[in-house]
Amino acid sequence: MLMVVCSNLRRPGHVGAASAMRNLNWMISGGYRPPIQALSRQYVQAPEARPVADERFPASQQDRKDIATQTVRSGQPKDLSPPPSTSPLSPPMSDRNADPALDVGPGVEVPYNIDWIFPRLRNPTRFWYVASQFVISAVGIFSKIVLMFLNKPRVYNKERLVKLISKRPQGVPLLTVSNHYSCFDDPGLWGCLPLGVVCNTYKIRWSMAAHDICFTNRRHSLFFMFGKCIPVVRGIGVYQEAINLCIEKAALGHWIHVFPEGKVNMEKEELRLKWGVGRIIYESPKIPIILPMWHEGMDELLPNVEPYVIQRGKKVTLNVGEPLDLNDFILDLKKRQVPEPTARKLITDKIQEAFRDLRAETEKLHRERN
Numbered sequence: 001m002l003m004v005v006c007s008n009l010r011r012p013g014h015v016g017a018a019s020a021m022r023n024l025n026w027m028i029s030g031g032y033r034p035p036i037q038a039l040s041r042q043y044v045q046a047p048e049a050r051p052v053a054d055e056r057f058p059a060s061q062q063d064r065k066d067i068a069t070q071t072v073r074s075g076q077p078k079d080l081s082p083p084p085s086t087s088p089l090s091p092p093m094s095d096r097n098a099d100p101a102l103d104v105g106p107g108v109e110v111p112y113n114i115d116w117i118f119p120r121l122r123n124p125t126r127f128w129y130v131a132s133q134f135v136i137s138a139v140g141i142f143s144k145i146v147l148m149f150l151n152k153p154r155v156y157n158k159e160r161l162v163k164l165i166s167k168r169p170q171g172v173p174l175l176t177v178s179n180h181y182s183c184f185d186d187p188g189l190w191g192c193l194p195l196g197v198v199c200n201t202y203k204i205r206w207s208m209a210a211h212d213i214c215f216t217n218r219r220h221s222l223f224f225m226f227g228k229c230i231p232v233v234r235g236i237g238v239y240q241e242a243i244n245l246c247i248e249k250a251a252l253g254h255w256i257h258v259f260p261e262g263k264v265n266m267e268k269e270e271l272r273l274k275w276g277v278g279r280i281i282y283e284s285p286k287i288p289i290i291l292p293m294w295h296e297g298m299d300e301l302l303p304n305v306e307p308y309v310i311q312r313g314k315k316v317t318l319n320v321g322e323p324l325d326l327n328d329f330i331l332d333l334k335k336r337q338v339p340e341p342t343a344r345k346l347i348t349d350k351i352q353e354a355f356r357d358l359r360a361e362t363e364k365l366h367r368e369r370n
Helices: 002-008 015-031 059-069 117-122 126-149 158-167 185-192 218-226 241-251 276-283 327-335 340-369
Strands: 152-156 174-178 206-210 229-232 255-258 289-296 315-320
Touching: 117 218, 117 241, 126 185, 126 218, 152 185, 152 340, 158 174, 158 289, 158 315, 174 276, 185 289, 206 241, 218 229, 229 241, 241 255, 241 276, 255 276, 276 327, 276 340, 289 340, 315 340, 327 340
Parallel strands: 152 315, 174 255, 174 289, 206 229, 206 255
Antiparallel strands: 289 315
16 A cells, blocks of 8 residues: 555656656566575675764763774674674573574575665665655655544654654664554654654664565565665574664664564563564664653554554554663673673663553553543
């Protein structure tokens, strides 16, 4: 449906949009053939993005910032491959059961080869930005219409989110985390943002999307790729290209949104959060601003049952929490050389604790509206 909206929003006579659509149609119709690589290729490390100055620290304290964030100032890329096990007491992890020489673990099906997507997300071309701007604008307008005009949203502490997106210190990444109750959570929730944000490919978030849902063929892959979605293979653990790419985008100071539950939580139970978010925070060259959010009502706006039709007049509540200040906590973990698997679990546990308090508060606010 979003692809239909995108195609209908093209304005005749707009040279940039028309040119972008001609190129996009050429790619979709078969003129573009992405390279096909073997699924069971050897793990290839992604290069680290170039460092950007962190304005949270004055020039006299840049050495302290480097210790806290482990920024690599040499020209060598940071090693993002799985570290060797240093402690027999490391917590058990599903990713340890996968063959480290393969990109996919046992029992994980990859319906469509996604290897060609990562280089294009890692090094976007001018055409990529044009096509991305078109898709982001179309989806942003659609999300705003659905959320703000067809339903009844109420956003608490919205100014906090908008300020961190648009006015945070240069080079400092933003990591938002929220619960996942509906397939329309992203992009639907961003409909509450100003048009200058939700329709701007340079400001809108990067987000991970399931490879077996959003990247099942070339058409869908192009659409979600231009929508700044990163294909994540669920079931192979935290050492995969999707997490690597999130770390690189954090190094550039971008906004990344993560659903740490790892799936649409239809039962609304308290799930153990996935440790990939802990790895992004711990291994990011700059410690990101961590902003937790909780929402209620999105599963009524788009129910998780067939026929999966967007509803009208539903109450949606979004509560933006206080940023989590984990700088000293992460600095202490690195100073004590805590094993990475343990460190990322401890960081994820901090987010889980924040979720508990924020969930109780948001559920109360949502009930009071009824």
